[in-house]
Amino acid sequence: SAVISQKPSRDICQRGTSLTIQCQVDSQVTMMFWYRQQPGQSLTLIATANQGSEATYESGFVIDKFPISRPNLTFSTLTVSNMSPEDSSIYLCSVVGTTTDTQYFGPGTRLTVL
Amino acid sequence: QKEVEQNSGPLSVPEGAIASLNCTYSDRGSQSFFWYRQYSGKSPELIMFIYSNGDKEDGRFTAQLNKASQYVSLLIRDSQPSDSATYLCAVRDGGSQGNLIFGKGTKLSVKP
Numbered sequence: 545s546a547v548i549s550q551k552p553s554r555d556i557c558q559r560g561t562s563l564t565i566q567c568q569v570d571s572q573v574t575m576m577f578w579y580r581q582q583p584g585q586s587l588t589l590i591a592t593a594n595q596g597s598e599a600t601y602e603s604g605f606v607i608d609k610f611p612i613s614r615p616n617l618t619f620s621t622l623t624v625s626n627m628s629p630e631d632s633s634i635y636l637c638s639v640v641g642t643t644t645d646t647q648y649f650g651p652g653t654r655l656t657v658l
Numbered sequence: 659q660k661e662v663e664q665n666s667g668p669l670s671v672p673e674g675a676i677a678s679l680n681c682t683y684s685d686r687g688s689q690s691f692f693w694y695r696q697y698s699g700k701s702p703e704l705i706m707f708i709y710s711n712g713d714k715e716d717g718r719f720t721a722q723l724n725k726a727s728q729y730v731s732l733l734i735r736d737s738q739p740s741d742s743a744t745y746l747c748a749v750r751d752g753g754s755q756g757n758l759i760f761g762k763g764t765k766l767s768v769k770p
Binding site for chain 1: 690692694700701702703704707746748750756757758760761762763
């Protein structure tokens, strides 16, 4: 399975600021996703990060709020913009490998917005 | 709206018993089914995947799939306290994007 790292692992931010989360994979992957998991809830897909093109966002998520980059097959960033306390959540990077459709998750970034 | 349904639990079983976790899904076009285990404060960990009708065994875990009934289950034999976690059922969307659709998870508690 792919080894996925995320930075930062956690952060506490002020309302109105932005945070960029990085996801690095140790091997090339076909698909990269960003999920959010709010306290006590299941996972919600934010968007699919597409290499070299704009991300594909799920209903309720927009590029201005959650800009995503994927410059190559092993790296992606998610920015949470103009944060409010409602953005406090765990943000998870997830990948699908090149040979199977099994999907793995990174360790997550725990974000608290004050 | 494609959905994956799980009983939220908590499901409590004694140590050594069989834990049975169930999941139904709405999209008949789905072909790939996954079980993840999530410990509190940790990210989901893939423990089983199944593509074909029938049973698939891996150690103490058995995944069962019935596409006609749109039902997938996970059995954990000889349950241990370390199995206490939330178990997430996920189904890959049969559409072009192929996203995973998650259930809300079943919280399992194994009592010593």
